[in-house]
Amino acid sequence: MNDEKKKLNAKDLIVTGIFAVLLLSAAMFGGGPFATIPTLTFYFPIGAAVLAGPIFMLFIAKVPKYGALAIVGVVLCTLGTLTGMHWGMNFGFLICSIIASIVSGAGHFKKPVLNLIAYLVYCIGPMGTYFVFFFNRESWISFMLKKGTEQEYIDKMNDVASGGVMLIMVVGTLVVASVSGLLGLRLMKKQFVKAGIAA
């Protein structure tokens, strides 16, 4: 059966819409508190990765077709744009979802390891904003830093988004996403298949 090559039907699209809401809500619920607290802003992607693992795994099982995850990316990107999210995150979602779709599809959407990697890739999406920030610091904050000497200015720039912070963000997100993804795989086996909702 070449099921995964088939086009998405109306039911698939509706499931996709509903799971896009769940994935987005999980990200907001887990990451929201980080985004609003100034010292923790950079750790939003870590928080966003905490809850979504099981939702992601169930979604792959429910719509095992190419394009389903990519549509999640398109939809989240569109919705993000319409609701005024930063474009770095929106396009991060889009690109990472498409890559995740390809990764998971390589195992016909059934290989747990590939699905786990797909989830890790998916979780990189929200970092987009911070990468943009990292490479584009000056245009974001220089207007707040007119006073002071040249040296102070450069120090400050290095301070606000040091390589260390970025490293913690990336590694932290990957670790948390692995845990959440493994939990998702476990729940798939223990609960979702038995409950008859994984089809």
Next chain:
Amino acid sequence: MIKLDPRTKVILIFLTVFFSIFVPTGLFTCAWIVLVTVLGIMLGRVKKTIRAAVFFAALWLFAIFILPMLHGTVHTSLLVWLGLVFKCYPCCMLAGVIIGTTQISEFMAAMAKWNVSRSVVMPLAIMFRYFPTLKEDWGHIRDAMSLRGISLSPLCFLKSPGVVIDALYLPVLVTASRTADELAASAITRGIENPNRRTSRLDIRIKCVDVLAILIFFSTFFAALIFQIGG
């Protein structure tokens, strides 16, 4: 009071996104906020728009006058946070105005006019419709957990993580799956799979106001670009 075509609103959002990509935060950000405020008021969303503008002004004044007096970690983290907030504020504020003044069916019809693929429009429509349902479900699930003495507090989680995880995910995903099935069944029996081009009961057209709004936003964007390159 004016009315804009949803397509115009989408174009304005894209202009704002481009603005935030290419124009560094500065005086033009304030100008953009003024534009959005005027637009919001003219679209009939007066109170909330003014409130958002005042909040922006407060943050801006804080960043200019009070922030430089702070030092150390407080200064750094506020700097980062404000940097993010100011980058996103124009987009968020415009989005608030637009979401508050557009009906979903209107938006869908406009997307259909642009020939946006059904694969994108349908999940989007479902998302708008499902958010309130999820909120209702979530309330019930919280009640159900509470009845069994389970809460989402860290203490409860540490005592029995497995139970909390099950109680959180299973009801949410079971009801979501069922909602998806029932919604799909009802949509299919009402002809959602019809390949004909979808129409709308609403009359949607680009008018003079639309062109004018786009022109004003566009020229501001253009001026900002020129000014930035020139300066």
Next chain:
Amino acid sequence: MNIELKNVSFAYPENEKGALKDINLEIKQGEFVLLAGSSGCGKTTITRILNGLVPGFYNGKPEGNVLLDGRNISEYKSYELSSRMGSVFQNPRTQFFNVDTDSEITFGLENAGIKSAEINSVLENVTGELGLENLRGRDIFKLSGGEKQKIAFASVYASNPEVYLLDEPSANLDTEGIFELQKVLRKIKDDGKTVIIAEHRLYYLTEFVDRVIYLKDGRIDKEFSGTEFRNMDSRQLNELGLRTNSYSKGKEKYTKEYDLPDERGMIVLKNMSVDLGGKRVIDNLNKSFEKGKICCVIGKNGAGKSTLLRTICGLVKKSEGSVLLNGREASLKQLKKSTFMVMQDVNYQLFADSVLNECVLGTHKNSIDTAEKILDEMDLLEFKERHPNTLSGGQKQRIAIAVSLMIDKDILLFDEPTSGLDYRNMHKCAMLLKKLAAKGKTIIVVTHDEEFIECCQDDVFRLGE
């Protein structure tokens, strides 16, 4: 349209319930046909075969022939069927696609690509003919279940199908909502449309029915004409596992609220008021609920029935007055400790991976024996290894009751326990509650099911007027 089913058999791949075996049935244009029978007898499956959801949406392979005006149904595409067969389903919460009522009514027409001007004139006609003027331009999420169901009908009605397929449309409605539904059905019948309805609650259909098809285990077991059906008494119906065909408002023995509630009651509400979101939902209520008795709470939509239950459970804080538990003012925590509520949608409450684990969850390790005893009492022992989500509605409800017995609560509350249950399950539920009451539990049931109230009332209490 003439509908003909010839030797139709069907089975769902993952579920033994709802299968059909060798169905032969002919339905003429304008007939009003009731499909009756217990849960899982296959009546819903017949409606699904006719609207194309079987096999298009639910997997499995139907055998035999289904002919619409002599043409095989498999030759129709799903959207071609949609303009001829209109379907209304049981859950009002999940069958609308839009957020505002106007768009929902025109949804089918927009899918079909009808011109804007025509859509608007149909919209005017539909609202006029079905009397929906007060529902125009509303937020669907703020409508009652009955109003939502009316919008679902209007949406189908707008496409002007020849056949209406209804799958338990009253399951989640209160009495008022059911009578609203009845009005719509009368209009459709007068228009000469065919109606095929699968339903447990029958009284609101009695006057329309031309023919009753009684299904048992997937076969057509009996057939009655409309007149025969109208002449059946409740004993005959109950023997078939069917509910009553006549509306009885129950004896008017509603207790008023007490001016001075009996303080010996298990739960006593004294001058209690509850505010939700700045709105007074319950105002100055006096009532006592006694040990060992079943109290049915009735009342109109929005009278605060659910809020009453949630207050007694300690999920909502009262704003004035007092809630006494065993004669003492109770805190939210104490209320939570001694009460349990079986929610209208039990799916929210079940989350273990097997029935047995659901019962022992959060209790001591050595409680398996107790759990098995309780499950036996609930008629669930044979399912102890099954996942709760794979069981029927009535069974899920009994799991929730078993859970409440495991954690040994004294006060049990039920929110619409019989919505969507067939006669046997409804009766079983009533008997079970009686048994629990006899054990000394205090039972409070919010319901609008007159038959159920008839079965188990000790005390009927009308909330709000």
